[in-house]
Amino acid sequence: MGDLGSLIDGFGTALQPISLLYALIGVTLGTAVGVLPGIGPAMTVALLLPVTYRLEPTGAFIMFAGIYYGGMYGGSTTSILLNTPGESASIITALEGNKMAKAGRGAAALTTAAIGSFVAGTIATVGLTLVAPTLADLAVRLGPQDYVALTVVALLTVSALLGSSVSRGLASLAIGLLCGLVGTDTLTGQQRFTLGLPVLADGIDVVTFAVGVFAVGEALWIASRIRHGPVQVMPVGGRWMSRADLSRSWRPWLRGSALGFPIGAMPAGGAEIPTFMSYALEKRLSRHKEEFGHGAIEGVAGPEAANNASAAGVLVPLLTLGLPTSATAAVLIAAFQGYGIRPGPLLFQNEGTLVWALIASLYIGNLFLLVLNLPLVGMWVKLLQIPRPYLYAGILLFAVLGGYSLNGISTDLWVLLAIGILGYAMRRFGYPIAPAVIGLILGPIAEEQLRRALAISQGNPAILITSPFAGTVYLLLAAAAVATVLLRRRSRRTGRAADAVDVPTPRGTVDDQVT
Amino acid sequence: MTELPARSAAAGKARIPVPELLMALGVAALGVLTLLGATTITVPLSANVVGPRVFPYAVGTALVGAGVAVVVALVHGRLGQPEGGEDLDLTARADWSTVGKILAGFVAHILLVDRLGWALAGALLFAVIAWALGASWWKATIIGVVLGLVIQAAFVSGLGVTLPAGLLDRVDLLNG
Secondary structure, three states: OHHHHHHHHHHHHHOOHHHHHHHHHHHHHHHHHHHOOOOOHHHHHHHHHHHHOOOOHHHHHHHHHHHHHHHHHHHHHHHHHHOOOOOHHHHHHHHHHHHHHHOOOHHHHHHHHHHHHHHHHHHHHHHHHHHHHHHHHHHOOOOHHHHHHHHHHHHHHHHHHOOOOHHHHHHHHHHHHHHHHOEEOOOOOOEEOOOOOHHHOOOOOHHHHHHHHHHHHHHHHHHHOEOOOOOOOOOOOOOOOOHHHHHHHHHHHHHHHHHHHHHHHOOOOOOHHHHHHHHHHHHHHOOOHHHOOOOOOHHHHHHHHHHHHHHHHOHHHHHHHOOOOOHHHHHHHHHHHHOOOOOOOOHHHHOHHHHHHHHHHHHHHHHHHHHHHOOOHHHHHHHHOOOHHHHHHHHHHHHHHHHHHHHOOOHHHHHHHHHHHHHHHHHHOOOOOHHHHHHHHHHHHHHHHHHHHHHHOOOOOOHHHHOHHHHHHHHHHHHHHHHHHHHHHHHHHHHHHHHOOOOOOOOOOOOOOOO | OOOOHHHHHHOOOOOOOHHHHHHHHHHHHHHHHHHHHHHOOOOOOOOOOOOOOHHHHHHHHHHHHHHHHHHHHHHOOOOOOOOOOOOEOOOOOOOHHHHHHHHHHHHHHHHHHHHHOHHHHHHHHHHHHHHHOOOOHHHHHHHHHHHHHHHHHHHHHHOOOOOOOHHHOOOHHHOO
């Protein structure tokens, strides 16, 4: 198949020394920032964007691939050693992994998470390589009405089905959509909702929004209720991995990958459902059921693999349809747009070199992470011990750096501050953050496609559901709604079973992934 | 859909926390403003049925609907669950003096960044925040100055990002 040639070309680009250096810097920075407590992958990518502003696109995206995987990876170290899942998809890792660390088996937990992430990341990247070009070919044939259907799916599932409170999820989504309306209407050239402020004439930048709502909002929220006193970091104890650990881990790795990639790749995906499913599955299949809740290695291996596989899966709708299904993906889209590149079906045709270099560097970054991380775990432990005043001051310093350097004007910082205060309020009152970020980036896409579809049909709204693809999508959405409710009940039961044996406090509500 | 049962049981119908109610009403009010704002958008004659107003109307309606839904949830005692975390003490009362200091530091940074330069304004921001959160002020200042200078030098000279040099504009390393 022709794609193999493109992939080899991609490796040709990604294996050049300078590309390898970018990948290495990316995975190192991504892990270092991702490992910091309270920083999930979306914030990692948003905070590190300024690093790539002046790179040429291929180099920038190779670095991004590294930051993205590195951020995912760093999060699992944090949840094992600190019991602070930086995102909801790591809750399960924290559940069993932290218990293992407490029992003096921290090294084994880190190893199974690391190798599991590598195995799952590689399998899922192979999946991405195989699926994405085919899907892009199909996606070229989709009309605007079909895109409307896909955006509806992405928006609704992200805000309503994954949240712990549907009404607050929808409120968060609507706030994001409103922020997406601000700026100049592309079709009529007039300003909407800019309040007459020149700084808003170009709209609210996704990067400013993400940095504001994640970094500034988080810092304000922590500052208002900071816990004083020393930080408890688990020691990395025990053997790295025994033969028994390996034989208990490899099946969960594979099963976790098999769950994570397809679910992550759906327009309605996400990383959280597959991790919960993987945990439930491993618990049922394990011969050591009694260990679950006390540090079962299968309970780290499976969910961690599912988490990483879904991270690669999320790239499928992102690259082929231009649809972000996680907050991290929304920030990545913003990064693409910064280079004037629009992810979507034409990406593989128009920017083939770049995309294939990106995909190739995912393989390479994954390998780097495996090689780098286990020996360097002592360094990550040190990062976890940074005194909190300096940690949050540093996060805000990088936030204003990102806010300023985007356009080089200080007025943007007022917008950043305002969004930060919004982020504080949303955390305080339990509104999930991710739907707002996704709404901000999907809103303008949805509006444009809707107006285009209705222009084609000369105003007849029937076009929105009569296309076979769109009709099928709406039917599937209804089916998925039912299925998700059932799955949630199951995963909640798993969660409750774990509750019975002294669970760590999951960070925030389940929907508040990817902070 | 799944607000914590324990909290909803504890919070009877009588006690709806005012700030939370205000947030929900604020969402709804934002929706009303969006709907009003949408009526002022000019629709060109050439536009087809779906002009520049339709999507704002939909968003405004969604805001009003979601805001009202949260109010209804609150009335039924289903409170929002504040985001938890390892560094948080959710039992404590909000510490407004710390938040106030941080906001003041942030505003000072915005006002001064073009005059002082990014490195010094960044050092100020870092020092104020670390001090507000409990670090000793002189240590925070030293670390802040070092970080500010190193970051600016790295981004300007190493990565080619433009940042204002301000007072230090004679230093080549900081002035791209």
